[in-house]
Amino acid sequence: MTRTRILLVDDEPGVRLGMKGYLTQHGFDVDEATSVAEAQEGFRTHRPDVAVIDYRLPDGTALELLPRLKELDAAVPLVVLTGHGSIELAVQAVKEGAEQFLTKPLELAVLKVVLERLVAQRRERQRLLADRSRAVRTQVDPFLGNSPAIRALRDQAERVRDSDSPVLVTGETGSGKSVLARWLHEGGPRKEAPFVDLNCAALSKDLLDSELFGHEKGAFTSAVAAKQGLLEVADRGTLFLDEIGDMDVAVQPKLLKVLEEQRFRRLGDVKDRRVDVRLVAATHQDLQGAAREKRFRSDLYFRISTLLLHVPPLRERAEDVPVLASHFLAEMGAHRGRGQVELEPDAERALMAYRWPGNIRELRNVLERAVLLSGTSRLSRGALRFESLLPAEEPLGEDLTLEELEHRHIERVLAREGGHVERAATKLGISRSSLYAKIKGWQHKGG
Numbered sequence: 001m002t003r004t005r006i007l008l009v010d011d012e013p014g015v016r017l018g019m020k021g022y023l024t025q026h027g028f029d030v031d032e033a034t035s036v037a038e039a040q041e042g043f044r045t046h047r048p049d050v051a052v053i054d055y056r057l058p059d060g061t062a063l064e065l066l067p068r069l070k071e072l073d074a075a076v077p078l079v080v081l082t083g084h085g086s087i088e089l090a091v092q093a094v095k096e097g098a099e100q101f102l103t104k105p106l107e108l109a110v111l112k113v114v115l116e117r118l119v120a121q122r123r124e125r126q127r128l129l130a131d132r133s134r135a136v137r138t139q140v141d142p143f144l145g146n147s148p149a150i151r152a153l154r155d156q157a158e159r160v161r162d163s164d165s166p167v168l169v170t171g172e173t174g175s176g177k178s179v180l181a182r183w184l185h186e187g188g189p190r191k192e193a194p195f196v197d198l199n200c201a202a203l204s205k206d207l208l209d210s211e212l213f214g215h216e217k218g219a220f221t222s223a224v225a226a227k228q229g230l231l232e233v234a235d236r237g238t239l240f241l242d243e244i245g246d247m248d249v250a251v252q253p254k255l256l257k258v259l260e261e262q263r264f265r266r267l268g269d270v271k272d273r274r275v276d277v278r279l280v281a282a283t284h285q286d287l288q289g290a291a292r293e294k295r296f297r298s299d300l301y302f303r304i305s306t307l308l309l310h311v312p313p314l315r316e317r318a319e320d321v322p323v324l325a326s327h328f329l330a331e332m333g334a335h336r337g338r339g340q341v342e343l344e345p346d347a348e349r350a351l352m353a354y355r356w357p358g359n360i361r362e363l364r365n366v367l368e369r370a371v372l373l374s375g376t377s378r379l380s381r382g383a384l385r386f387e388s389l390l391p392a393e394e395p396l397g398e399d400l401t402l403e404e405l406e407h408r409h410i411e412r413v414l415a416r417e418g419g420h421v422e423r424a425a426t427k428l429g430i431s432r433s434s435l436y437a438k439i440k441g442w443q444h445k446g447g
């Protein structure tokens with residue numbers, strides 16, 4: 001569980017000492033400030049979860065400080081303390097944005113309860129904010145199936161889940177990289193904090209910059225108000241950068257700085273801010289190759305790739321296809337208020353033999369379409385329409401001659417290799433010229 005950070009603003013060292021001792025003992029991290037000016041600076045550079053502010057400060061009152069803090073970040077709850085319980089003061093403080101007003105002498109246990117409640121509310125709001133662009137998903141198990149490949153992935157993922165180091169998730173499109181990233185967050189020590197998900201391929205350099213780092217008012221022409229970056233939203237949580245291979249090279253050194261120093265700067269700002277995020281990055285590209293060819297910074301590559309998780313393509317774990325398929329079919333049945341749709345044996349065989357270039361996403365789509373169009377409770381091979389241009393791979397028939405069997409197998413390997421004769425020949429374990437000879441032979445026979 002992440003520790004809650006409190007900013008304590010009081011000019012009396014004795015009061016601060018007492019409160020800090022108590023709160024630290026109860027699991028809070030406490031930063032201190034002794035004046036309006038120090039409080040503003042501390043709040044700006046090291047954002048607390050809650051600020052506790054004494055009413056009277058050497059250079060002003062809490063009423064002056066409140067709107068300034070609210071301007072910096074309206075989401076941080078503020079608690080005001082005063083020596084004399086005055087209703088007018090309380091009303092005024094609340095008007096200026098204080099969430100809570102407490103009188104001195106303070107019951108430390110009461111303060112603790114108040115802080116815990118405010119922090120829980122803030123975390124909930126932050127979580128909603130982080131999920132604003134996506135429907136909240138129910139937890140998906142990334143390790144459905146029992147193949148050695150998926151069991152090995154689960155073992156590795158469990159080992160890296162609780163660490164703070166960056167993780168790089170590799171795998172083909174649709175194989176479940178995002179699902180795994182979310183699982184790392186939801187099962188790990190940062191689960192109470194936000195999971196922020198950003199697709200680097202979908203944004204131009206400038207947009208990516210301002211989405212990630214935020215900006216100050218006036219940083220560029222359209223920046224009419226200051227904006228929090230997603231790094232700040234993800235503070236204490238997980239930042240998931242999908243398609244990191246497409247991140248603009250100009251943004252990459254800034255991300256490296258965040259990872260190395262836990263600092264970043266909003267566009268147009270003059271000072272750094274501190275942030276504590278765990279990075280999970282994903283890519284379907286060969287990032288090492290991209291780094292070698294200077295399309296991706298190699299220092300960033302090394303920083304993010306110490307913990308590497310590779311999600312296997314579905315075709316390398318065909319035995320998991322029936323498990324995944326019945327999971328999707330149950331889900332679809334429940335969604336439509338119908339019973340479970342079952343697979344006929346010929347459909348199951350076709351699903352297991354197909355190459356799934358679009359992986360789990362494609363499997364789900366194929367089943368969804370089949371369920372919609374067939375309207376029956378048993379799906380046969382004929383109901384399946386595969387997305388890829390490759391022929392669906394049904395098991396080779398038992399009553400073929402050896403020659404027909406060879407012919408079909410060669411066609412299949414050629415299709416898999418995209419018609420590349422040399423690669424197909426290597427796969428088949430024969431020379432290119434023998435493969436050509438065989439193909440020519442069929443052409444003669446009109447095959």
Ligand SMILES: Nc1ncnc2c1ncn2[C@@H]1O[C@H](COP(=O)(O)OP(=O)(O)OP(=O)(O)O)[C@@H](O)[C@H]1O
Pocket residue numbers: 140141142143144171172173174175176177178179180242282284360361364
């Ligand atoms: N283990 C799983 N159980 C159920 N659904 C899954 C599983 N893995 C992936 N999916 C589903 O498959 C689809 C693709 O998954 P996901 O978005 O995680 O893949 P990805 O590898 O991140 O793809 P891309 O590279 O295109 O971003 C999603 O709809 C997801 O819900």
